[in-house]
Structure formats: structure tokens, C-alpha cells
Amino acid sequence: MESWLVRPISEIAAAVTRGDVSAEEIARASLAAIEHKDPSLGAFLTVSADAALAQARAVDAKRARGEKLGKLAGVPVALKDALCTRGVPTTCGSKILARGARGWHPPYDATVVTRLKEADAVLPGKCNMDEFAMGSSTENSAYFPAKNPWDRSRSPGGSSGGSAVAVAARMTAGALGSDTGGSIRQPAAFTNVVGVKPTYGRVSRFGLVAFASSLDQIGPFAVDVRGAARVLEVIAGHDPSDATSLAEPVGAYEAACGKSPRGIRIGVPEEYFAEGLEAEVSASVRTAIDDLARAGCLIRPIKLPHTAYAVATYYILATAEASSNLARFDGVRFGLRVEPPRGTLADMYGQTRDTGFGDEVKRRIMLGTYVLSAGYYDAYYLKAQRVRTLIRRDFERAFSEVDLIATPTSPVPPFRLGERVKDPLSMYLADVYTLPASLAGLPALSLPCAPTAPREDRPALPVGLQLMAAPLDEERLFTVAAAFEAVSPARSLALPPA
Amino acid sequence: MPTETVKGQAFLGEEEVRKVAKLARLELRTDEIVRMTAELSAIVRYVQKLGELDTTDVVPMAHVRLARTVLREDAPRAGLSHDDALAEAPRVAHDGFAVPAFVDD
Numbered sequence: 001m002e003s004w005l006v007r008p009i010s011e012i013a014a015a016v017t018r019g020d021v022s023a024e025e026i027a028r029a030s031l032a033a034i035e036h037k038d039p040s041l042g043a044f045l046t047v048s049a050d051a052a053l054a055q056a057r058a059v060d061a062k063r064a065r066g067e068k069l070g071k072l073a074g075v076p077v078a079l080k081d082a083l084c085t086r087g088v089p090t091t092c093g094s095k096i097l098a099r100g101a102r103g104w105h106p107p108y109d110a111t112v113v114t115r116l117k118e119a120d121a122v123l124p125g126k127c128n129m130d131e132f133a134m135g136s137s138t139e140n141s142a143y144f145p146a147k148n149p150w151d152r153s154r155s156p157g158g159s160s161g162g163s164a165v166a167v168a169a170r171m172t173a174g175a176l177g178s179d180t181g182g183s184i185r186q187p188a189a190f191t192n193v194v195g196v197k198p199t200y201g202r203v204s205r206f207g208l209v210a211f212a213s214s215l216d217q218i219g220p221f222a223v224d225v226r227g228a229a230r231v232l233e234v235i236a237g238h239d240p241s242d243a244t245s246l247a248e249p250v251g252a253y254e255a256a257c258g259k260s261p262r263g264i265r266i267g268v269p270e271e272y273f274a275e276g277l278e279a280e281v282s283a284s285v286r287t288a289i290d291d292l293a294r295a296g297c298l299i300r301p302i303k304l305p306h307t308a309y310a311v312a313t314y315y316i317l318a319t320a321e322a323s324s325n326l327a328r329f330d331g332v333r334f335g336l337r338v339e340p341p342r343g344t345l346a347d348m349y350g351q352t353r354d355t356g357f358g359d360e361v362k363r364r365i366m367l368g369t370y371v372l373s374a375g376y377y378d379a380y381y382l383k384a385q386r387v388r389t390l391i392r393r394d395f396e397r398a399f400s401e402v403d404l405i406a407t408p409t410s411p412v413p414p415f416r417l418g419e420r421v422k423d424p425l426s427m428y429l430a431d432v433y434t435l436p437a438s439l440a441g442l443p444a445l446s447l448p449c450a451p452t453a454p455r456e457d458r459p460a461l462p463v464g465l466q467l468m469a470a471p472l473d474e475e476r477l478f479t480v481a482a483a484f485e486a487v488s489p490a491r492s493l494a495l496p497p498a
Numbered sequence: 499m500p501t502e503t504v505k506g507q508a509f510l511g512e513e514e515v516r517k518v519a520k521l522a523r524l525e526l527r528t529d530e531i532v533r534m535t536a537e538l539s540a541i542v543r544y545v546q547k548l549g550e551l552d553t554t555d556v557v558p559m560a561h562v563r564l565a566r567t568v569l570r571e572d573a574p575r576a577g578l579s580h581d582d583a584l585a586e587a588p589r590v591a592h593d594g595f596a597v598p599a600f601v602d603d
Binding site for chain 1: 510514515518519521522523524525526527530534537538540541542544545546547548549551553556557558559560561562568569570571578582583585586587588589595597598599600
């Protein structure tokens with residue numbers, strides 16, 4: 001049964017559509033895989049077995065009536081727990097969205113959830129994440145850390161670590177995550193799957209618990225490029241409920257996967273191969289770029305001179321926005337409330353927030369409040385906004401010379417659980433290669449390239465190749481990614497150890 | 499930070515952290531204040547790096563410039579029902595959200 005889940009999304013949907021297998025059988029296989037594998041991986045916060053089986057039966061019934069099935073017919077897709085689901089608890093990895101054992105029950109579905117359902121996907125559960133998507137290891141989950149299926153002593157990355165693990169360990173065929181500064185791409189790189197952060201505005205955020213609204217974007221995970229392209233086609237597009245969602249027509253992402261990459265110009269920025277990059281990661285990514293040249297891409301050196309300022313810029317802007325967005329968690333209307341006897345409203349706010357938020361969330365709310373406070377606004381917040389302009393200009397200049405940019409996704413392979421979590425700044429610096437595209441609003445994806453060689457102290461570990469494109473140029477991203485995937489040595493790492 | 503805007507120091511003191519916690523409506527314990535002071539100082543020292551850049555005449559970017567966004571039609575549509583809105587309330591009284599009595603604090 002489980003064998004269905006090792007197949008790519010397009011094959012599962014085709015088999016369900018043809019009637020080779022029922023959606024219910026696939027859903028049961030997914031639920032069985034979760035039950036069997038997840039206790040040692042920690043990818044799921046909530047498993048909604050009954051709802052998933054009901055969705056699957058509805059798909060089978062639709063087929064029995066002779067109706068046309070959607071693009072994701074019977075495909076199990078896991079959801080990051082930052083996405084609102086009506087009838088299924090949503091915690092955003094936080095205790096502040098739980099009262100006792102009961103998680104918050106949102107009154108509506110996120111737009112992406114509605115679109116997955118309309119495409120006949122089946123949704124088996126909600127995935128573990130760093131609390132409020134703040135983190136790069138899933139260790140900031142208020143519940144438990146997620147573990148990397150390639151080496152359980154290591155982090156799967158974050159913040160969408162649970163979503164990446166669900167796909168990497170073949171518990172589901174696809175997953176959705178959200179990416180504010182690399183939270184889809186980095187866990188994809190760490191777990192050997194494909195992860196896509198679309199152009200800012202390409203996917204509706206309606207029903208995504210907000211972290212940093214000028215950066216947040218929802219995107220897919222899949223084991224293959226084509227699968228990720230198909231899920232993006234389903235979830236992308238204008239939504240009247242999100243004023244930042246773009247009206248531009250959705251591209252033919254899956255069709256783009258079959259196109260020739262010949263003649264596409266790929267820029268390689270020297271700033272992404274500088275100090276701090278592990279030698280083996282560098283070698284793997286450079287080999288991947290050589291493979292792209294052999295596939296007919298034209299490789300050009302480029303410069304992105306403000307790269308080194310992205311981490312500082314991001315941690316000022318994202319925390320400022322978070323401090324504002326998270327003001328809504330005040331214990332009044334939903335979630336946790338701590339109400340001291342004879343306490344005032346201010347006591348209730350203060351104690352609810354101190355009890356409900358974890359350390360990293362408090363740290364970021366504090367930093368964000370500080371950089372926005374009187375006397376510091378110009379020096380930090382406004383300054384960071386100006387540097388953000390410089391970073392965007394770097395990319396505008398680069399994209400006048402090349403079509404795509406190729407870099408490592410992360411400077412290091414998956415790190416050990418506990419290795420960075422005690423030093424917030426070292427964790428922030430792990431995002432150095434993913435933050436610039438977020439700040440500039442660009443589409444970017446990570447896909448597996450050659451793993452590191454096994455050593456005495458660690459097994460072979462996944463490495464991600466990051467490709468970035470100009471706004472709304474997702475199609476070219478998929479064309480080149482699919483061309484590389486066809487020759488990528490990462491296929492030897494396709495399935496993690498049981 | 500850049501000389502023209504220097505107002506703060508390269509680190510935060512506990513007093514300042516207390517003040518920020520109050521603004522953020524976080525009732526931090528004393529041990530949290532101590533730890534937070536050290537951690538925030540390290541991060542603030544790091545972000546001072548931006549001061550190396552001359553950003554005179556650079557326009558601040560609050561948001562990615564969106565190619566084309568459309569506002570929805572200004573037509574009434576159903577919102578959350580009263581029951582749905584109150585369904586998750588920690589405490590309900592008189593058919594509304596109940597909070598502790600407050601004057602102005």
C-alpha cells in the first residue's frame with residue numbers, strides 16, 4: 001500500500017482518475033504511514049484521519065458518478081499548521097493557540113486549503129513548525145522538535161520542517177509550507193525534496209497566520225519538480241480575500257517542466273560562495289551548475305553586492321512586522337487566556353502573552369517593538385527599509401543580464417538538533433542564502449543536488465540547489481529545475497532509511 | 499548605526515528591556531529580562547552592520563512593489579456569524595467577549 005506514496009503526485013492523481021486505485025486506499029496508506037513513521041519523526045501536530053477519509057470517499061464517489069476529477073485527485077497533501085482549517089485544530093506551533101488540550105478551531109479554511117479541496121486532494125493532517133514560523137530548525141515548536149529522516153539526530157530545517165518531513169518520509173505525496181525568509185526552501189534542502197517559494201503575491205495568504213506580511217508566501221513541497229509545479233498551479237492565482245494577491249494569470253508550471261533549458265542564462269553570484277559555506281556543499285552546488293551548463297544553460301558570473309546585509313535587514317523588518325501582527329494574540333477572542341484573580345485587562349494581556357509565547361517568539365516581538373520604538377525607528381527600521389531597496393536593486397541589475405540565479409540553499413547540510421538553538425544569532429545566520437529573495441519578493445525554489453559523502457561522524461546528508469528568478473518567472477524556474485532533476489545525482493538518495 | 503541617526507548605544511540595558519516589554523504587553527519574569535537583555539544586545543550589535551552602508555537618497559521599501567493588485571468590489575457580503583465569532587472565546591458574557599474590568603491603564 002505504502003508503495004503508492006513513493007510515486008510522484010502526477011502518477012497518483014492519474015491512477016486515481018483512471019480507477020487503478022481508490023482515493024480511499026491512498027488515504028489509508030498515507031494515514032498508516034503516518035501512524036507507523038511519525039512517532040520517530042514528529043512531523044505532524046494533528047492527524048485528521050476521519051476528515052481525510054471522508055474527503056477521499058467523496059473523491060471516489062465523484063468518480064463513480066462519472067464527474068471529472070481535479071488535478072490532485074486523491075493526492076494526500078499535508079498542511080503546515082499555520083494554515084487555517086475549519087473543523088481541524090490550528091496551533092501555528094504555539095501554546096497560545098491552545099486551551100488545555102484543545103487547539104484553536106478556525107471558523108474558516110485558508111484559500112489554499114479550499115483550492116486543494118476543490119482539486120480533489122486529501123488532507124491527512126497539520127504539520128509541525130517553529131512557533132509562528134519563527135525559526136530555521138522546527139526546534140522552536142511549542143510541542144516537540146521534528147526530526148530529519150536522513151539522520152534523526154539532525155534537524156529537518158524550518159520553519160516548515162514538519163511539511164518537508166511528511167514528504168521526505170513519504171507519509172504524504174505533497175505538502176504546503178510558508179516561507180518568510182527561507183522556511184520552505186531550507187527544510188526542502190535539508191530533507192532532499194523540492195520546495196518552492198512563489199513570487200510575493202502569487203498565492204493568496206488568506207487564512208495563513210501572519211508572521212511578516214511584506215514577506216510571507218505559501219508554497220508547495222513535493223518529491224519531484226513536476227509535482228511541486230502542479231500543486232502551485234492549483235493554489236496560485238488571484239483571491240479577492242487577499243489584497244496583496246496578484247491578478248496576473250497563473251503560468252503553465254507543469255508544462256514548463258518538459259521544456260528545454262537550452263539558452264537560459266544562469267547567473268552565479270560570488271557572494272553566495274564566500275566564507276561560511278561548507279566545502280562539500282559548495283562542491284555539490286558547483287557540480288550542479290556544471291550539469292546545467294551541459295544541459296545547454298549559459299552560465300555567467302554575477303554580483304549581488306549587498307548580500308551580506310540581508311540577515312540584518314531581514315531581522316529588523318520581519319521582527320517589526322511580527323511585533324505588530326502578533327498583537328492580536330491577547331487572550332480576548334480566541335486561544336489561551338491567563339486571567340489572574342482581581343487582575344486588570346493589562347495583567348491579562350501581559351500574562352497571557354508571557355505564558356502563551358515561547359522564547360524565540362518573545363525575543364522577536366521584543367526586537368520588533370524595539371526597532372519601531374520612538375528614537376530607534378529611523379536608525380533601525382527605516383534604515384533597513386532603505387537597505388532592502390539596495391538588495392532589490394542588486395537583483396534588478398542581475399536580471400538585466402541573466403534569467404535565473406543559482407546558489408546553495410543553505411551554507412551547511414542539516415545541523416544537529418540542539419546545535420544552534422541556544423544561540424539565536426547563529427540560527428539567523430543559517431538563512432543567509434534564502435533571505436535576499438524573500439526581501440526582493442522573488443520566486444525561488446530548492447531542489448536536491450549531490451549529497452555530502454558519508455563520514456565517520458555523519459551519514460550522507462542532503463544538499464539543496466537554490467534557483468531564483470525575476471518576479472512571476474516561475475515557469476523558467478520549473479524548466480531549469482526539471483532539467484537538472486533529470487540528471488541530478490541526488491536520486492541515489494531518493495528514499496530515507498526506514 | 500549611521501552617525502547621522504545615532505541615538506542608541508550598541509547594547510541594551512535591563513531598564514530599556516523592561517520598557518520595551520511593557521510596550522509589547524509581555525509580562526516577562528526577572529530571569530527572562532536578564533537573558534533577553536544579553537540576547538537582544540548581541541542581535542542589536544549585529545544589525546548595526548547596516549550602518550556601514552550609505553543610504554542617503556535611497557528610497558525606503560516597505561513592501562514589494564506589486565505588479566497589479568485588484569481590490570474587490572465594494573459590495574456587502576456575509577461575514578462571520580455571531581456564533582462562529584464567539585465559538586472560541588475564552589469567556590463569554592452578555593453574548594460578547596468578556597474581559598476583566600478596566601479603566602484606563
